[in-house]
Structure formats: structure tokens, C-alpha cells
Amino acid sequence: MANKNLTNAKRVKNDEFYTQYSDIQxxxxxxxxxxxxxxxxxxxxxxxxxxxxxxxxRYFVLNFNKLGLKQLITTSYKPSPVANTQLALFGDDxxxxxxxxxxxxxxxxxxxxxxxxxxxxxxxxxxxxAKQLKANKHNEWxxxxxxxxxxxxxxxxxxxQSDIVVTNPPFSLFREYIKQLVGYDKKFLIIGxxxxxxxxEVFPLLKENKIWLGNNYKVNGGAMFFEIxxxxxxxxxVREIKTNESGKKVYITRVQGVRWFTNLDHxxxxxxxxxxxxxxxxxxxxxxxxxxxxNYGAIEVSLVKNIPSDYSGIMGVPMSIFDKxxxxxxxxxxxxxxxxxxxxxxxxxxxxxxxxxxxxxxNKRLYTRILIKHKKKSKIR
Numbered sequence: 001m002a003n004k005n006l007t008n009a010k011r012v013k014n015d016e017f018y019t020q021y022s023d024i025q026x027x028x029x030x031x032x033x034x035x036x037x038x039x040x041x042x043x044x045x046x047x048x049x050x051x052x053x054x055x056x057x058r059y060f061v062l063n064f065n066k067l068g069l070k071q072l073i074t075t076s077y078k079p080s081p082v083a084n085t086q087l088a089l090f091g092d093d094x095x096x097x098x099x100x101x102x103x104x105x106x107x108x109x110x111x112x113x114x115x116x117x118x119x120x121x122x123x124x125x126x127x128x129x130a131k132q133l134k135a136n137k138h139n140e141w142x143x144x145x146x147x148x149x150x151x152x153x154x155x156x157x158x159x160x161q162s163d164i165v166v167t168n169p170p171f172s173l174f175r176e177y178i179k180q181l182v183g184y185d186k187k188f189l190i191i192g193x194x195x196x197x198x199x200x201e202v203f204p205l206l207k208e209n210k211i212w213l214g215n216n217y218k219v220n221g222g223a224m225f226f227e228i229x230x231x232x233x234x235x236x237x238v239r240e241i242k243t244n245e246s247g248k249k250v251y252i253t254r255v256q257g258v259r260w261f262t263n264l265d266h267x268x269x270x271x272x273x274x275x276x277x278x279x280x281x282x283x284x285x286x287x288x289x290x291x292x293x294x295n296y297g298a299i300e301v302s303l304v305k306n307i308p309s310d311y312s313g314i315m316g317v318p319m320s321i322f323d324k325x326x327x328x329x330x331x332x333x334x335x336x337x338x339x340x341x342x343x344x345x346x347x348x349x350x351x352x353x354x355x356x357x358x359x360x361x362x363n364k365r366l367y368t369r370i371l372i373k374h375k376k377k378s379k380i381r
Contacts, residue, residue, distance in 0.1 A: 018227040019168045019191060020252075021055040023216065027189070027260055028059070028166075030215035032067075034267040040068035045162035047150050048169045050076035051110040051141075056167055061129055064115040072112040073158055077148040107148030109158075111140040150177060159184055164264070166190070175201045178261065182210075189214065189264055191224070194257040197319050198337065198368055202261075206322060207332045213322045214260025215268050224258040227251065259323075272329040278308035294360040295352040296339055298371060309374075314347065316359050316369035333371040344371070 031038050046056040051074045060072045115129060133141040146152045150159075150169070159165070159180075165188040169177040174192045179201045181188045196202050205211040227250050282289060285306055290299040298314040301307050304321050314333060321330070334344050340356045348356065359366045 018053060019055055020225055020227060021058060023224055024055055024059045027214055027216045030266045030268065031189070031264050034265060037068070038264060039164065041070050042163040043071040043073065043161060044069055045158060045165050046072070046074045046167045047148075047155055047159065047165060048077065048167045049074050051108055052076075057110065060166070061112055061115060064112060069112075072110075073162060074108075074110040074112075075144060075148050075155060075158065076107045077150075106143040107146070109140070109142050109144050109148075113140075114138040150180065156180075156184075159186065163187060164189070175199050178202060178205075178211075187263055189260060189262040191258060192261050194259050194319060196259075196261070197322060198335065203335060203337075207334065209327050209332075211261060211263045212269055212325065212327075214262050215266045216260060223254050223256045225252050225254050270326055270328060272326050273304070273307070273324045275305075275307055275309035277310045281306050281308055291361050293349070294363060295349050295354060295356055296344075296347040296359065297349060298347065298359075300359065300361050300366070300369075307372075312374060314371055314373050316366075316371055319368055319370060321370050321372065329375060330372045331375050333373060335371060336369050338371075347371070 044060055046054060046060070049056045051057045054074065054076075057072075057074045060067070060069065064072060110133065112129065114132075129139065132139045144154055146154050149155060150173075163186070165181055165186050168191040171193055174196050178188075178190070178192075178196075181190075182205065197206060202211075276284070278290070290301065290308070290311075292299055293316060298316050299311070301315045301317045304317055304324060307315060307317060316336070325332075333347075336356075336358045338344050339347055340358075354360065354363075355365075357365070359369050
């Protein structure tokens with residue numbers, strides 16, 4: 001049902017899936033563990049985030065000093081439903097009511113240069129930022145001239161000023177979005193669907209080790225929980241209903257096959273995958289020999305955990321290989337799509353007279369396969 005939710009959302013261009021704070025925190029901690037200074041002195045841009053509702057804004061502003069950020073820029077695409085009313089994101093500060101000159105029907109831009117305790121309560125919290133924004137001291141809250149679309153000149157100018165982009169972009173525009181980030185040579189940590197691996201804008205980057213999947217794939221079996229607006233929630237989608245600090249109902253849905261895509265390094269991707277030998281896989285798991293494809297020269301490995309450690313030839317594996325892919329352990333040769341496009345001609349079986357759209361085993365068409373081989377013999381057992 002979760003995959004159906006995502007498919008339906010993509011079809012109707014409904015991209016209002018809000019990332020939970022806990023998922024953001026867990027993912028970013030993996031990069032800090034690998035490199036504590038990964039964000040230090042950097043300008044972070046969250047360019048698909050309503051500052052009033054985004055947990056990306058909440059995370060980075062609360063951890064601004066801890067991360068050593070130089071600046072945080074957050075922009076939204078549409079007007080916030082709570083703009084010019086109470087700043088629900090900032091807690092229960094009832095003094096922050098409508099303010100003349102604040103954006104009401106336009107997208108918003110927040111620029112955070114400093115965070116500190118300004119109300120004298122001995123600690124920094126979101127209310128301190130809210131007060132600074134209201135007074136425009138050190139930090140900036142202004143309307144955007146346009147609608148906040150990431151394609152716009154206004155948004156691109158902000159992108160050029162940034163070092164790292166962190167957000168949950170519209171899934172329906174993922175191809176265009178990642179193409180823009182790569183085009184402007186930006187570091188990024190973004191959320192997308194696992195099937196984006198097969199996009200022509202994405203797969204070459206994965207193959208060339210220019211981008212990779214993030215750390216947090218193990219959580220909830222490869223799924224993520226998102227907050228969705230009440231207007232699109234229905235009984236089929238909703239897994240849980242919570243109440244936030246402002247008394248507003250929050251609807252939670254589970255979406256399968258969601259991943260973080262990034263070019264920020266983390267430790268897990270350098271950990272080789274423990275594997276059995278070919279003989280061990282046959283003896284203890286499959287109980288039968290590995291099958292060869294009818295249409296090209298490779299063996300079929302239907303589960304990543306069954307990749308034989310001592311096989312030196314080419315193997316076809318599921319897309320989930322990227323969850324556990326170590327560039328020191330495997331070489332990505334291409335995909336079945338690359339075979340279809342004629343990019344791997346030496347792999348094609350010259351006796352095959354059928355289609356090359358996918359890999360075939362015993363005349364059965366298989367799902368998308370990634371073609372890999374060992375860089376060196378795995379000694380991990």
C-alpha cells in the first residue's frame with residue numbers, strides 16, 4: 001500500500017511528504033561520525049522547505065553551532081499555511097502573531113547567520129530564532145520575489161551561494177532536481193525513490209562513483225515514515241496520527257523503497273559486504289547451481305547476500321546492491337538498460353535472437369538488474 005501511495009502521489013504531482021526530524025538526525029549523524037567537520041564553515045541550503053513546517057530547517061537551526069555552520073538558507077515553493085499567523089514551528093510563542101510586511105501570499109526565504117540565546121532563559125531554542133527573525137537582527141526573513149521554484153533565477157542564485165543542499169525534493173521532479181545539483185557541482189544529501197537508480201540522469205553517476213546511497217537504509221526495512229497534510233490523508237495511507245506541540249494533528253504514512261542520495265562520504269559504504277563462496281551459497285542456500293542469462297554472458301544472482309565471493313565473472317544483481325555497495329569491493333559495469341542501448345556489446349550472447357530489454361533466464365524476463373564484478377577476491381566471510 002505504501003508503494004501505491006507514492007505512485008499515486010507522483011501521478012497527481014502530490015509531493016507533500018514531510019520528512020520526520022528523527023530520520024534527518026539519524027542520517028546526518030552518520031556523516032558526522034565519518035567526518036565531524038563535514039558541515040563546518042559551510043552554507044547549507046534547504047531549497048524545498050517551508051521554514052514554518054520543515055524538519056530540515058528545525059534540525060539545522062537547532063544544531064547550527066554544533067555543526068559549525070556558516071549560514072543556513074531555507075526557501076519554500078508555496079506560501080506557508082501558517083505564515084503571518086502563529087509560528088507553529090517555533091513552539092507556543094503566542095506573541096508571534098501577524099506582522100505587517102511579512103509574506104502572506106508569497107514563498108518565504110529564511111537566512112540564518114547566527115543563533116544564540118536572546119531571551120535570557122539560559123538556553124537556545126527556536127523561540128530565540130523566531131524573535132531574531134521578527135526583529136531582522138542578524139537573520140533574515142523576507143518574501144521571495146517569485147514562487148520559490150528551484151528552477152527560478154532567484155533560487156539558482158541562492159544555490160550558487162551554498163555549499164551543501166539537504167532536503168526532500170519533489171519525487172515527481174527528482175530527475176530535474178539532481179541534474180541541477182550536479183550541474184552546479186554541489187554537495188548534497190537528498191531523499192528519493194529507490195527506482196530513481198535506473199534514471200538516465202542518475203545511474204551513470206552511481207556507476208562512476210560520483211554519487212551513492214546514504215547510510216540509513218536499514219531503518220524500517222528500507223521504508224521511511226513521512227508526515228502528510230490532512231487534506232491528502234486517507235485511511236489507507238495513515239499509519240499513525242499524532243498531535244504536535246501546537247495541538248495540530250499530524251498524519252503519518254509509511255513509504256517503501258525510499259533512500260537518501262548523496263555525494264557526502266560516510267563510513268558504511270567503505271565496509272565490504274560479507275559473502276560466502278560459490279560452493280557455500282549452493283550448498284547452504286540455493287541448493288542449485290547459479291543460472292546463466294539466456295541473452296548475455298553473466299550469471300543471475302537474485303539476492304545480494306548470495307553474491308559469491310570467489311566468482312571472477314560478471315553477475316547480474318538487484319538494484320538493492322547499492323544499499324550495500326562498497327567501491328573498494330565491486331565494480332559497476334552497467335545495467336540491463338545499458339545492454340539494450342548497445343553500450344555493452346561484448347556482453348551480448350551472439351546466439352540470442354530475442355529481446356535485450358532485460359535479462360532472461362530460461363526465457364523468463366527478469367526485473368531490472370545491475371551488472372557487477374569483483375574488483376578483487378573478497379576475503380570477508
